[in-house]
Amino acid sequence: MGDTSAAGEPTLEEQIAAYQREFQDLDPQVEKIVSALSRLNRRMNVAYGRQTADLGISNAEWEVLKALVLSGAPYRMGPGDIAKRLGLTPAAMTHRIDRMVTEGLVTRERDENNRVRVIVELTGEGRQKWLEAMRLASVFEEDLLQDLSPDERSTLGEVLTRLLRRVEHAQPDADGRLSDLD
Amino acid sequence: MGDTSAAGEPTLEEQIAAYQREFQDLDPQVEKIVSALSRLNRRMNVAYGRQTADLGISNAEWEVLKALVLSGAPYRMGPGDIAKRLGLTPAAMTHRIDRMVTEGLVTRERDENNRVRVIVELTGEGRQKWLEAMRLASVFEEDLLQDLSPDERSTLGEVLTRLLRRVEHAQPDADGRLSDLD
DNA sequence: AGTGAAGACTTCAGATCTAAACTTCGAAGC
């Protein structure tokens, strides 16, 4: 009867108010920051996902492309290293590479100098896809930050990296399979 | 040979430098903000995951608990509504609820007034688990923001919600199955 | 050389998700 926003997502303010009703110790200021961070990130990932889908690659594939490009020319890495970089198990990486080889985004071959290792190498097509995705992403990102003044951008970047240092310092990275790719 | 940081995660600065080498049009300031956001969020999710694991529940289960608590007393929702709220398909929710019923976190019964519907209701144990998880989370969050002055917190909250509004405005939410839970 | 241990990748079984088909119940029209 009195539903303001149906079963959909409540606004940030509604959600914080609801949490406060159920948990008195909550600091609304802290919750606002944390919830906004979480939502913002989710929305951004959805946006990236749509963009890469338009290019005919999945988000999972884009992550592998990013890892390879970041490694620098000649854009080669072992499956295990990519897995570690992306926070996946080696098993998952085996399957991903399978798919990407089929699609022509990367090649896979044994390292002749050390036949235990495998080398995954970016193809020209893979590099091209990465570039197109990067162009779309950077347009989206610039648009996202459009309303922020240069000062605000600078401050935001500084504050976020300060928070990041704090979390990274607090969490020793455990088994080394933590990260996804930015 | 000249590896500075092995195959692990490069620092934010290293990563931005690498991107600039490969993609000249990149705005380092923008990239810094976006990458920090992404990394920060990932680290936080890992931290939440560890905390809930310590309580014997999975992150997936915690999300369902949050949705139910946010709905307010008497903490009842239909599986479909929870699914929409969490950005999952109804099918996935069926399975999740199965598990959670087994563990005593929620109950499931048919709505006697409308036998097509199902009512998922939080149990006392479920509410207790939510509360414990919430306590841990709020300690972690307060610790995370420890280095920020009141002014900085206020500014950060304001800027992030501004960004959030911009993304939400740009993305009409599509099919309504977007959100995860903060 | 010969053997054992460690490392890198793959394979296999199990878990969880999506998309689509299916089942059941309730409501509207004839």
Add this chain to the structure above:
DNA sequence: GCTTCGAAGTTTAGATCTGAAGTCTTCACT
């Protein structure tokens, strides 16, 4: 009152991931 349509959940098939076991290669020690 029956029939048809639509809504809510569940079931099924297929995709992708994790964790554990297996295979092959290399390295170190004897």
